[in-house]
Amino acid sequence: MASLQSRYLEQLEKNPTGKAVGFIDANCHTEWRTREEFHRNAMAHAARLRQEGIQKGDVVLIVLPSNELSATALTGALHLGVIPLLIAPPILQGAQSSLGEILLKTIERTNARAVICASSLENMRDRLLATGDGTRYLFESEIPGAEPEDIAPVVPDENDIAAYQLTSGTTGFPRVCMWKQGPVLAALDGMVAAMKLEPQDICFNWTPLYHDMGLVNNFLTCITTGVPMVFQSPHDFVKKPALWLKGLQATGANTTWSPNFGFALSAKMVKDEDLEGVRLDHVKAFWNAAERIHYDTMLAFHQRFEKFGVKKSALKTNFGCAENVGGATFSDPDGEYLVERVLLSRLQDDRIAEIAPDSTPDNETMTLVSAGRPHPGMTVKILGDDNEELPEGHVGALALNTPSRMIGYLDDPESTSQALVGDLLKTGDLAYLRGEEVYWAGRIKERITIRGKKVDPSDFEPILFQIDGLRPGCFVAFGVDDSERGTQRIVIVSEVQDGNTKEPKKLQREVRAKVNLGLGIEVSETVLVKKGTLTKTSSGKRRHRHFRDLYLAGKLDEHLATAEPVKE
Amino acid sequence: MDAIPEAVKTYILEEILDEPEEIEASTPLISGGILDSIGSLKLVGFLEESYGISVEAHEVNVDNLDSLDAIHEFVKSKQG
Numbered sequence: 103m104a105s106l107q108s109r110y111l112e113q114l115e116k117n118p119t120g121k122a123v124g125f126i127d128a129n130c131h132t133e134w135r136t137r138e139e140f141h142r143n144a145m146a147h148a149a150r151l152r153q154e155g156i157q158k159g160d161v162v163l164i165v166l167p168s169n170e171l172s173a174t175a176l177t178g179a180l181h182l183g184v185i186p187l188l189i190a191p192p193i194l195q196g197a198q199s200s201l202g203e204i205l206l207k208t209i210e211r212t213n214a215r216a217v218i219c220a221s222s223l224e225n226m227r228d229r230l231l232a233t234g235d236g237t238r239y240l241f242e243s244e245i246p247g248a249e250p251e252d253i254a255p256v257v258p259d260e261n262d263i264a265a266y267q268l269t270s271g272t273t274g275f276p277r278v279c280m281w282k283q284g285p286v287l288a289a290l291d292g293m294v295a296a297m298k299l300e301p302q303d304i305c306f307n308w309t310p311l312y313h314d315m316g317l318v319n320n321f322l323t324c325i326t327t328g329v330p331m332v333f334q335s336p337h338d339f340v341k342k343p344a345l346w347l348k349g350l351q352a353t354g355a356n357t358t359w360s361p362n363f364g365f366a367l368s369a370k371m372v373k374d375e376d377l378e379g380v381r382l383d384h385v386k387a388f389w390n391a392a393e394r395i396h397y398d399t400m401l402a403f404h405q406r407f408e409k410f411g412v413k414k415s416a417l418k419t420n421f422g423c424a425e426n427v428g429g430a431t432f433s434d435p436d437g438e439y440l441v442e443r444v445l446l447s448r449l450q451d452d453r454i455a456e457i458a459p460d461s462t463p464d465n466e467t468m469t470l471v472s473a474g475r476p477h478p479g480m481t482v483k484i485l486g487d488d489n490e491e492l493p494e495g496h497v498g499a500l501a502l503n504t505p506s507r508m509i510g511y512l513d514d515p516e517s518t519s520q521a522l523v524g525d526l527l528k529t530g531d532l533a534y535l536r537g538e539e540v541y542w543a544g545r546i547k548e549r550i551t552i553r554g555k556k557v558d559p560s561d562f563e564p565i566l567f568q569i570d571g572l573r574p575g576c577f578v579a580f581g582v583d584d585s586e587r588g589t590q591r592i593v594i595v596s597e598v599q600d601g602n603t604k605e606p607k608k609l610q611r612e613v614r615a616k617v618n619l620g621l622g623i624e625v626s627e628t629v630l631v632k633k634g635t636l637t638k639t640s641s642g643k644r645r646h647r648h649f650r651d652l653y654l655a656g657k658l659d660e661h662l663a664t665a666e667p668v669k670e
Numbered sequence: 671m672d673a674i675p676e677a678v679k680t681y682i683l684e685e686i687l688d689e690p691e692e693i694e695a696s697t698p699l700i701s702g703g704i705l706d707s708i709g710s711l712k713l714v715g716f717l718e719e720s721y722g723i724s725v726e727a728h729e730v731n732v733d734n735l736d737s738l739d740a741i742h743e744f745v746k747s748k749q750g
Contacts, residue, residue: 128724191728222727
């Protein structure tokens with residue numbers, strides 16, 4: 103029976119001295135590990151987990167930065183047949199207060215047997231240990247804490263659960279996708295075929311291992327196919343985006359991924375002198391995925407780095423989601439990505455993508471980037487409001503008939519039944535087809551994606567609830583595309599309580615600070631409006647999309663709140 | 671204001687923030703919500719490049735980066 107583990111072991115056996123994983127530092131020095139070296143390091147983690155009594159089918163949470171430690175800990179865990187779940191550790195020590203709640207709830211929900219904790223969680227140590235639920239906590243400074251041992255692998259079969267993965271939820275808490283072995287392998291096979299990934303390729307990855315892009319599109323793909331992979335710290339990339347491009351040159355890597363914001367950040371921040379001597383002619387694929395792909399960003403990246411050898415045909419596009427395990431649609435691996443310039447009014451009013459005549463002014467059109475075609479073995483359908491299949495060019499719900507779909511959300515049958523309908527996975531996205539090409543057009547629900555990270559408006563509720571001066575529960579939150587940054591910026595609109603005496607500026611700062619500390623993300627703008635402005639639906643739901651439209655049209659201005667004077 | 675805090679303030683205002691903010695030497699940058707985690711990392715990249723220092727992951731914390739004063743002290747301590 104095939105599994106992630108059996109494929110990994112096949113590669114190890116086939117070429118133990120071949121390059122497996124490289125780790126590049128901020129000076130562009132790369133430490134390569136052969137497959138047997140990497141495996142030996144992973145076996146120390148396997149030995150440690152076994153000492154802790156961890157067995158096949160146990161859930162192990164890995165809350166580590168993306169580096170050699172997390173890669174070997176994950177591999178060691180997989181060797182024992184455990185179900186890993188990777189979670190983002192806090193970047194700023196002592197600053198992300200909601201992570202503790204998410205971690206504790208995830209431990210409880212998954213019945214985790216062990217948690218491997220980053221040093222940035224040290225300030226939570228007592229709180230974690232106090233849970234007294236039998237979960238083992240291994241801190242970064244204490245791992246692996248065992249010598250590598252020759253431990254017999256536990257090889258699961260296709261029907262065993264391979265991994266869990268967090269994705270955004272609608273209750274202020276992430277959902278847990280459950281992935282079986284068979285679908286994970288189907289995802290990897292589909293991706294390798296669609297990308298035309300070859301054994302002589304080298305993948306370069308700065309995206310976090312706890313994100314689908316780092317985990318599936320890079321790490322799992324590489325260790326199961328024998329394609330060498332280079333790890334770069336996501337922090338190094340954010341601090342100095344030039345290191346991504348320099349790393350591609352230094353390692354000879356020819357395939358790499360980034361959310362759209364990474365392309366925008368690089369185009370804006372990298373200076374010519376940062377790339378002295380760098381040539382990128384050898385890079386065959388810069389894959390853009392995980393958030394809306396901006397045509398402006400694609401153009402800017404190409405124009406900025408063409409003189410360093412970046413070919414237009416090397417810019418690739420993809421759509422994927424955690425519910426599908428990995429990438430679903432891919433632009434042509436041998437050609438250029440496609441775009442369409444469509445009439446804005448037809449798209450917005452009729453939900454039809456009609457090609458704009460050349461003479462149409464730019465402000466009456468929108469240029470959409472194709473996310474490519476479904477990988478072999480998958481078909482795409484666009485559904486109307488009654489689940490009828492829509493013709494080409496009509497915008498509707500994106501549904502995948504896919505061999506790689508999740509088996510559901512852990513302990514969430516309602517959400518599962520909304521996502522998995524018959525043979526289809528409904529992704530929650532809006533899209534249209536042109537031939538086989540899938541053009542992404544938005545989200546059905548109001549999820550926000552900032553730098554590839556998915557945020558649900560409900561995530562803000564517990565934070566806003568704590569702020570005196572805001573009407574509890576009376577807010578909307580939405581994302582607004584920011585083409586300069588290549589991602590979305592977050593706008594929160596909240597009603598102000600009767601009798602509020604705080605100055606708007608003070609309340610706005612408080613919102614920004616508390617969201618920043620709670621979720622680790624930046625609110626670009628907080629709009630404070632009068633009580634009664636943010637009317638809800640008849641069923642009491644918030645109308646994020648409606649008020650987003652009013653905000654963009656400048657129609658919230660007449661509802662702005664002011665502070666009441668303090669009474670003497 | 672000394673040269674380092676002044677340069678840091680200029681960087682934050684020009685490269686990180688969407689809207690102008692009044693930033694004084696003691697204004698809380700992280701706990702006051704001005705810098706998020708990505709903004710903090712960008713700032714660290716700026717400090718490393720501008721002042722020839724290397725910042726370890728565990729040093730990217732509220733104590734070291736929460737105000738212009740704290741950043742000034744941190745940079746001076748790293749420069750030895």
